[in-house]
Amino acid sequence: MAEKNRMDPGTFSAGRVRLLAGLRSHVRAKWSVRFILFLAFLALFADFIANERPLYCRIDGQVYFPALKQYAVDAGLATWEPRFLRTAWRDQEYEQVLFPLIPYSSNTVDIDNLNFRGPFEEQRIRSSRFRHWLGTDNVGRDVAAGMISGLRTSLLVGLLAMLIASLIGISLGALAGYFGDSEIRWSAARIVLSLAGLPIGIWVAFGGRAYALSFGENSILEMGKSLLIFGLITAVFQGIAWLAERFPLFRKKYRIPLDILVMRLIEIFHSVPLLLIILALLAIIRKPSLWHVVTIIGLVSWTGFARFTRAEFLRLRNLEYVEASRALGFSHARVIWRHIFPNALTPLIIVFSFGIAGAILAEATLSFLGIGNPENVITWGSMLRQARSYIQAWWMAVFPGFALFFTIAVFNILGESLSEMMGRR
Amino acid sequence: MLIYLLKRILLFLPTLLIISVVIFFLSRMAPGDPVIQFIGDPFEAATRGGMDLRRAEMEYAEGARRLGRDKPRFYLQLTGAAWPDTLYRILRKEHRQNLIRLIGQYGNWPEISHYYQTLQKSVAALDAVSPEYSDLWIDLGRNLRQLMVSHDKQRIEHYWKEIGQLKREAPGSALLPALLDEGERAWLAVKTRATPWKRFVPVIYWHGFDNQYHKWFLGLFRGDWGLSLKDSQPVLRKIGQAAFWTLLINIPALLIALGVAIPVGVWMARNAGRKRSGLTGLFLYFLYSLPNFWVATLLILFFTSPEYGEWLDIFPSVGLSSLPDSAPFWSRFLDTAAHLILPVACVVYPSLAFIAQQVKGGMLDNLRKEFVKTARAKGVREKVVLWRHAFRNALFPLITILGSAFASVLSGAVVIEFVFNIPGMGRLVYDAILDNDWPVIFGVVQLGAFLTILGYLIADFLYAAADPRVKFTKKAS
Secondary structure: OHHHHHHOOOOHHHHHHHHHHHHHHOHHHHHHHHHHHHHHHHHHOHHHHEOOOOOEEEEOOEEEOHHHHHHHHHOOOOOOOHHHHHOOHHHOOOOEEEOOOEOOOOOOOOHHHOOOOOOOOOOOOOOHHHOOOOOEOOOOOEHHHHHHHHHHHHHHHHHHHHHHHHHHHHHHHHHHHHHOOOOOEEEHHHHHHHHHHHHHHHHHHHHOOHHHHHHOOOHHHHHHHHHHHHHHHHHHHHHHHHHHOOOHHHOOEEEOOHHHHHHHHHHHHHOOOHHHHHHHHHHOOOOOOHHHHHHHHHHHOOHHHHHHHHHHHHHHOOOHHHHHHHHOOOOHHHHHHHHHHHHHHHHHHHHHHHHHHHHHHHHHHHHHHOOOOOOOOOOHHHHHHHHHHOOOOHHHHHHHHHHHHHHHHHHHHHHHHHHHHHHHO | OHHHHHHHHHHHHHHHHHHHHHHHHHHHOOOOOHHHHHHOOHHHHHHOOOOOHHHHHHHHHHHHHHOOOOOOOOOEEEEEOOOOOOHHHOOOHHHHHHHHHHHHHHOOHHHHHHHHHHHHHHHHHHHHHOOOOOHHHHHHHHHHHHHHOOOOHHHHHHHHHHHHHHHOOOOOOOHHHHHHHHHHHHHHHHHHOOOHHHHHOEEEEEOOOOOHHHHHHHHHHHOOOOEOOOOOOEHHHHHHHHHHHHHHHHHHHHHHHHHHHHHHHHHHHHOOOOHHHHHHHHHHHHHHHOOHHHHHHHHHHHHOOHHHOHHHOOOOOOOOOOOOOOOOHHHHHHHHHHHHHHHHHHHHHHHHHHHHHHHHHHHHHHHOOHHHHHHHHHOOOHHHHHHHHHHHHHOHHHHHHHHOHHHHHHHHHHHHHHHHOOOOHHHHHHHHHHOOOHHHHHHHHHHHHHHHHHHHHHHHHHHHHHOHHHHHHHHHO
16 A cells, blocks of 8 residues: 555555545544444454353362453463363353453343343343343343444445455446447457457366366365366467457458446346345345355345446546556556546546445345345344344333444444535535 | 437447346246246155156156246356257256256267267166065166266265175166166267367357247247246246236335425525535435335334333334224224335335435536526516526436336335235245245346336427437437
8 A cells, every 4th residue: 555655655645634624624434434443353352252251260269261261262272271162251250350342242042031131121130231122132142242243244234245246347347437438459360269268268278177176075175176177268269369360361350349248237237126136036046145145245236336436437447547557658558557547536436335234234124134145143133133023122112223223323423424525526 | 209219229239249148147047946936846756656657758748838937048158068969958958957067077978978878878767677666676777877967986886886786686688787888888988989178179059049048038029038946837927927016015105205305405405504404404414314114114113012001002013004804994904004104104215315306416407507597587486596597407317216126116016015914016025035036036137127118218209309409419419
């Protein structure tokens, strides 16, 4: 990053400084960023806020940091002492102990408080330290701990889905906006050979190796091999095309209408109701997990990024500084990446912000419907789902729903105020 | 005008075609065997001796035919030279997939075909020779059926070993042991005469027009959208029945939303810059950000049961009606209407907020324009300026919104109908997903695509009809 600033002092840092300065002066934007940072902090340190394991404890003169050690155990670097496995953390006899703020993990089952115990109801607890301040669910899981873990899930889903979406959307939008319909000109030989190379490459690399790909010992390694083969075949065909272009016969060039193709693709995605296509995709996956949900949300929501990137690139590519850099003989990749992209960043941050809100809402909706997310993963949506089955448990509906509303609203307000700032500029 | 419209339709056709291909292939990627979902598992009955194997096969073939699964999938097929173009004739999905995997390892279809046929003959012979229900019969049958769906070398060899032991005690005729011997030899041939290189030679087969996609695509226009796997009803009929309820909720909701949002939006634009407009805007924004399934859940929780106080039990509980069919029409009508109040409200409030914001934005844009100033300078009454001059021009964004309403209605219906337990389109999709009823799921998805495109077309048409500038600028570009 530092190097990038040194290389291009005019573009990247200027845009960023302007954005930051705007953020400071815009009250709503400032507060929404603060809230987002706060939520991110909660999500990042969720294990030290809601955990059934103590942060620190001393037993028989020995000092432990169980909440911290959990990371080592999960990574397979350490194992628990037998005593911790035999007895629940709450029931250990500590000499000294410091529990997290919420002394329950999201999946801790408190068998004393089964079947929806409300926040104001009598709870069977040892001391008020162990009170379920936001109540429990049907199997005695703490709602407050679930909220924290739900926050982590939501932010993760929003961020990852938008990373996938922005990766696809920005690359397609940049290509469409930068090259347009007439910038790329290929010879007939190259067009034909590329079109022929694609099915051959796909078949030899993936179709012929289908058995190894799905039943091989190391599927990642096999996938790598396939990708390598595919790359090689494509390279070979491009090489032949290069050779063929030596002959004047095949040299005539044709335009590749990249912009039209990308716009058509966007139109196709816009022509199917998004929730329906997400549902249909999740339905054909045999055992969907959170990762599937994230990937699918990301794969269907890239169009916003593509549209905005394309519009920005269309605007910027005709500016003088871009023409100057082209005239200096910089490669397309360099012009796109170093000169145009940094200046196109601000609208993309807006799309990102709205997109996170949308992805969080989509994931919550899916969990609420009970589709995609496995039952044991606790999210805000799945908690709301439980509220439906037990009408007395208002706390299962009010708290997670409010968290969801608040998170979505914060990201929406950030997007809104950013676009306001853009408009003013 | 007509030419413009035709042009738009022609532009949408390729989109529709691509979407239909994608939806078709997605529907074929669904896990499980649809034929068995459709008619039940006839082979299950056959293994228990309850049904003749041949009859089971005939029933299966009939089921596959009714679902249109007895044809090649598509016009073209990209595959390897090792795979034959006639694999689709093996109807049973399990067997077909297993053969594909076997070829994926050994690449020699003639040998594998012989092996598979010998296995089939052995199963048939076994079915024919031993009418009594002996342990040997069961064990041999189990091993043979396992072989039909095994592609892993070690597992196949394990089953052959077991068969080898059982074979010696095989009853009666000499046919079965001979077939089993031949099967084992065929397996040896598969292993030894492997031609794995054939897998990597790409070939494209042309299957002609008698394929699954062709039939399915034509069916979309003929009104044959396939049969539900769950209850064998035509998908289109199920959708039609469900659409009634979805429309019953969404049409009043749209009318209410428009009826309230337009005056509110105009009012906000007229009072722009004042505190009351800002506060209303904030409130609408707040409404818009409220996830409607949460609001729906809260409404159900607090207002449909006496749990939180008798006076809060205002609305009837979820569902459609609480009266028997024998009740008089008007009381049933009122009862259903009462049941629909909450769902309609949950559909109305987010769209109300959204539409009001759009109207406000459009009005603000137009109130700044010269023609409004001119009208005011001429002394035209404020009401007329607002509604006749500014609002007419602010109407155009609304057309776009209405055009995309179809899609959002379908998406929104899934959640609302799930929460309120209304048997509309959304609920239909939800139930179909739980039951793995693929024809229904993908039927609704296809309908969604149709409606969305139709919505865009209508919006385009209205735009062109309302604003003569559109036609000409579009033509120019």
